[in-house]
Amino acid sequence: MRVVDGQQYYTVGEVSEATGVSPQTLRVWEGKGLLVPRRSNGGQRLYTESDLERASHVALLRRRHGWNPAAIKSSLADEPDRRAWADLSIGMRARVARRAAGLTLAEAARRIGISRSHLSALERGEGELSQKLLSELADMLGIQVSALAQMDRPGIVMRAAQRPRTPVGSGVVWEELASLGHELEPGQMTIHAGASSGGIYSRPGEIFLLIIKGSLCIEIPDEHTMTETVLTEGDSLILPASTPWSWRNPGRGDAQALYVEQLIPRIVR
Numbered sequence: 001m002r003v004v005d006g007q008q009y010y011t012v013g014e015v016s017e018a019t020g021v022s023p024q025t026l027r028v029w030e031g032k033g034l035l036v037p038r039r040s041n042g043g044q045r046l047y048t049e050s051d052l053e054r055a056s057h058v059a060l061l062r063r064r065h066g067w068n069p070a071a072i073k074s075s076l077a078d079e080p081d082r083r084a085w086a087d088l089s090i091g092m093r094a095r096v097a098r099r100a101a102g103l104t105l106a107e108a109a110r111r112i113g114i115s116r117s118h119l120s121a122l123e124r125g126e127g128e129l130s131q132k133l134l135s136e137l138a139d140m141l142g143i144q145v146s147a148l149a150q151m152d153r154p155g156i157v158m159r160a161a162q163r164p165r166t167p168v169g170s171g172v173v174w175e176e177l178a179s180l181g182h183e184l185e186p187g188q189m190t191i192h193a194g195a196s197s198g199g200i201y202s203r204p205g206e207i208f209l210l211i212i213k214g215s216l217c218i219e220i221p222d223e224h225t226m227t228e229t230v231l232t233e234g235d236s237l238i239l240p241a242s243t244p245w246s247w248r249n250p251g252r253g254d255a256q257a258l259y260v261e262q263l264i265p266r267i268v269r
Contacts, residue, residue, distance in 0.1 A: 002040075002044075004038075004040060004046060007048070008049075009038065009046035009047060009048060010047040010048075010049075010051070010052055011044070011045070011046070011047070012027075012037075012044075012045045012047070014047075015047050015051070015052055015055055018052060018056065019052075019055050019056050019058075019059040020059060020063075021055075021059050021062075026045075026055065028069065029055070029069060030045075032069040032070070032073060033073060034054075034058050034069060034072060034073055034076070035047075035051060035054060035055055035058070036051075037051055057076075058072055058076075061076075061100075071100045071101065071102065072100070090125075090129055090134070090148055090166055090167070090168070091122045091123045091124060091125045091126075091127070091129060092123060092124070092125060093148045094122070094123055094129075094137055094141075094148055095123040097141050097148065098141060101141050101142070103141075105119055105120055108140060108141075111140045112133070112136045112137055112140050113136075114133075128169050128170050128198075129168065129169055130168070130169040130170075130196075130197060130198020130199065131168055131169060131172060131197040131198055131201065132197050132198040132199040132200065132201040132246070133169075133198060134148070134168055134169075135203060136201065139204070145185070145261075156179075158176070158177060158178055158179065163175045163177065163188075169195070169198055170195060171191065171192035171193075171194065171195030171249075172189060172190070172191050172192070172195050173189070173190045174187050174188075174189055175187060175188040175189075175190070177258075182263070183263055184260055184261070184262060184263065185260070185261040185262075185263050186258070186259070186260045187258075187259045187260075187261075188212070188256060188257070188258055189256065189257045189259050190254055190255070190256050191214075191216065191247075191248075191249040191254065191255045191256070191257070192249065192254055193249055193251055193252050193253060193254065194248070194249060195248065195249050196246065196247060196248035196249070197245075197246045197247045197248070198246075199246060200219070200221060200245065200246045201244065201245070201246070202242050202243055202245070203241070203242070203261055204241060204242060204264035205241050205261055205262030205263055205264040206238065206239060206240060206241050206261070206262040207237075207238070207239040207259070207260070207261050207262075208236065208237070208238050208239075208258075208259075208260040208261075209231070209236060209237040209238075209239075209257055209258070209259055209260075210234075210235075210236040210257060210258040211232060211233050211235050211236070211255070211257050212233065212256040212257060212258055213233060213254065213255060213256040214232075214233065214251050214253055214254060214256065215231060215232045215233070215249070215250060215251050215255060216230070216231050216247050216248070216249060216250075216255050216257060217229070217230050217231075217247065217248050217249075217250045218230075218231060218237060218245060218246075218247050219245065219246045219247070219248075220239075220244070220245045221244055241262070
């Protein structure tokens with residue numbers, strides 16, 4: 001670090017190492033207005049702690065979504081405050097992602113097969129986002145479902161008290177068990193009595209499910225019939241990629257399940 005006028009600054013090399021992007025990429029972001037570092041008398045770029053935090057956030061958005069600088073800038077402009085992300089409804093987070101992807105309400109609604117007014121209500125937090133609809137929305141945007149959860153916490157260890165918790169639909173809570181940027185997405189689902197996935201859906205990667213508490217009724221349709229299986233505490237299930245399925249809690253108490261999904265990159269067309 002360098003000290004100028006009593007203030008500590010990071011150099012471009014230090015920011016590059018901390019964020020995992022090249023110095024040239026940082027210069028591109030500067031040219032696009034994403035970063036505005038101070039210049040020393042000799043012309044060297046100097047980054048404050050706030051600049052480093054913003055660069056880390058931009059790098060996360062690029063790594064998580066594959067967005068270009070223009071999309072990232074649009075997303076940052078649309079976020080009221082990065083620190084308030086956890087306070088936004090999951091629908092509002094979807095709105096930020098949709099606008100950053102350059103999709104209108106009408107186009108996004110058409111792609112997932114719902115009305116424009118319905119999607120608008122969901123984005124305002126006025127409707128219920130079931131696991132099925134959330135999955136379809138994430139696929140349409142070309143992002144992970146977990147990208148709509150709370151902000152990522154770096155590191156390989158996540159303490160129990162640090163888990164981001166996101167309500168999904170009515171009676172379902174999703175807890176992140178790892179930070180993003182990996183090929184697996186582990187989470188813990190808490191499903192209240194009578195709650196469900198909201199219908200049949202599928203994911204592009206394999207899914208592993210372990211029942212920790214209670215029971216879940218799993219339905220997997222095939223060409224002619226519907227196969228129904230009840231899993232109880234200690235039972236597990238693995239689904240091949242793109243397998244359609246649904247689930248519900250048939251019990252009188254909460255069910256909890258460990259859910260691990262193999263992440264497959266999706267491309268918005």
